[in-house]
Amino acid sequence: MTPLVRRFIKTAIGFLMLGLLLGVYLLMRRELFNDWPPQYAISAHTHAVFVGFVMFMILGVALWIFPKPLVEDRRYRPQLIEAVYWLLLAGTLARFAGELARAFSSEAWLAWPVLIGGFAQAAALALYVWTMWYRIRASARQLREGRGGEG
Numbered sequence: 001m002t003p004l005v006r007r008f009i010k011t012a013i014g015f016l017m018l019g020l021l022l023g024v025y026l027l028m029r030r031e032l033f034n035d036w037p038p039q040y041a042i043s044a045h046t047h048a049v050f051v052g053f054v055m056f057m058i059l060g061v062a063l064w065i066f067p068k069p070l071v072e073d074r075r076y077r078p079q080l081i082e083a084v085y086w087l088l089l090a091g092t093l094a095r096f097a098g099e100l101a102r103a104f105s106s107e108a109w110l111a112w113p114v115l116i117g118g119f120a121q122a123a124a125l126a127l128y129v130w131t132m133w134y135r136i137r138a139s140a141r142q143l144r145e146g147r148g149g150e151g
Contacts, residue, residue: 001064002063004063004078004081004082004085005060005063005064006060007060008057008059008060008063008085009056009057009061011052011056011060011085011089012052012053012056012057014052015049015051015056015092016048016049016052016053018048018052018096019048019052019053020049022041022048022100023045023049026045037103038102038103038104040103044095044096044097044099044100044103047092047096047099048092051088051095051121052096055125059128062132063132066135067135067137068135069134069135070134073135075130075131075134076131076132077131080131081128081131081132084125084127084128084131087120087123087124088120088121088125088128090120091116091117091118091120091121091124092121094113094117095121097113098111098112098114098117099114101113102114
């Protein structure tokens with residue numbers, strides 16, 4: 001497992017903990033004080049768990065288990081996956097912080113971190129797909145042995 005794969009997976013676990021802490025806090029407020037969470041707090045929780053945990057985990061594990069890039073593959077470069085990591089991390093943190101801040105403040109400027117974070121998340125995921133597309137294939141060994149069919 002490469003250091004970058006480990007970073008994706010450990011970041012996923014960090015976001016899971018962040019999402020769980022916020023989720024428990026929101027649950028306690030709802031159940032103990034009948035204080036229903038604002039929609040932005042729910043969105044922050046959802047992004048921490050579903051983008052922060054689930055997407056980072058999926059991307060890291062896919063990076064680990066997909067066949068290595070072919071020599072002639074010009075799209076896959078580790079620097080691009082590194083860029084995906086930082087773009088997705090910054091976007092998800094901005095989205096989480098912005099949504100959480102909007103839950104407790106009506107400041108109009110707080111829409112910007114949410115929007116910029118969302119665009120960063122989308123850009124990171126699109127770059128990941130573009131970079132990894134040709135790694136979704138049979139392994140080099142299967143190709144050599146003629147077992148690389150599309151089945």
